[in-house]
Amino acid sequence: xxxxxxxxxxxxxxxxxxxxxxxxxxxxxxxxxxxxxxxxxxxxxxxxxxxxxxxxxxxxxxxxxxxxxxxxxxxxxxxxxxxxxxxxxxxxxxxxxxxxxxxxxxxxxxxxxxxxxxxxxxxxxxxxxxxxxxxxxxxxxxxxxxxxxxxxxxxxxxxxxxxxxxxxxxxxxxxxxxxxxxxxxxxxxxxxxxxxxxxxxxxxxxxxxxxxxxxxxxxxxxxxxxxxxxxxxxxxxxxxxxxxxxxxxxxxxxxxx
Numbered sequence: 001x002x003x004x005x006x007x008x009x010x011x012x013x014x015x016x017x018x019x020x021x022x023x024x025x026x027x028x029x030x031x032x033x034x035x036x037x038x039x040x041x042x043x044x045x046x047x048x049x050x051x052x053x054x055x056x057x058x059x060x061x062x063x064x065x066x067x068x069x070x071x072x073x074x075x076x077x078x079x080x081x082x083x084x085x086x087x088x089x090x091x092x093x094x095x096x097x098x099x100x101x102x103x104x105x106x107x108x109x110x111x112x113x114x115x116x117x118x119x120x121x122x123x124x125x126x127x128x129x130x131x132x133x134x135x136x137x138x139x140x141x142x143x144x145x146x147x148x149x150x151x152x153x154x155x156x157x158x159x160x161x162x163x164x165x166x167x168x169x170x171x172x173x174x175x176x177x178x179x180x181x182x183x184x185x186x187x188x189x190x191x192x193x194x195x196x197x198x199x200x201x202x203x204x205x206x207x208x209x210x211x212x213x214x215x216x217x218x219x220x221x222x223x224x225x226x227x228x229x230x231x232x233x234x235x236x237x238x239x240x241x242x243x244x245x246x247x248x249x250x251x252x253x254x255x256x257x
Contacts, residue, residue: 095155095164097196102188105147105171109183110135115212116227117219119147121167121189121237130181136231145199148236149206154198164198164238191239198238204231
């Protein structure tokens with residue numbers, strides 16, 4: 001009986017061993033991952049052609065580059081001689097004719113502190129202006145002129161025979177009378193026929209500095225005094241005078257008109 005029991009146990013053990021072996025063989029072995037495909041050899045890329053520089057026109061620079069700095073100018077040479085200034089071009093002298101009715105020459109005397117003196121030409125009817133107007137206001141009026149100081153060749157005349165001179169020569173022999181302002185005097189002008197006088201616009205600079213002199217008559221020049229403040233130009237009056245053959249420039253002569 002024991003032999004039969006041991007046989008049964010042995011058969012059972014063998015059956016268990018065989019079953020385990022069959023189960024182990026039936027287990028699935030995990031598949032290997034597929035191998036990566038080997039890339040096919042390709043031809044090496046051809047190198048890009050090298051860029052060649054385009055020739056530039058002469059005198060130009062490559063784009064993106066800064067222009068070279070201009071060389072500094074050399075210092076100005078020291079002048080050994082004094083610079084000569086160009087001569088100022090003076091405007092032409094404009095001379096026009098005028099006729100005055102009953103012309104008088106006023107020996108104007110301004111009060112202190114300037115004591116300015118001028119010889120004014122006007123018509124006799126305008127003498128009351130001396131009481132109400134200052135000297136600089138008088139010379140700005142169109143009906144008032146000033147005795148000229150210049151020496152001009154007359155227009156459309158022979159400059160070798162005639163000159164323009166101040167109108168005071170026309171009053172040199174006339175008696176002076178008291179003017180309405182109580183300080184000045186005046187004398188009538190003897191204007192020869194046809195009665196033309198000449199007027200020139202001049203700078204006031206030559207007429208600013210006349211002041212009363214130490215004597216009762218006449219005037220002197222004082223450059224520290226400005227008798228015409230604010231006045232730029234004056235209308236100077238002249239008369240035509242015939243000059244002698246021996247004269248050179250202005251001088252005495254016969255008044256012809």
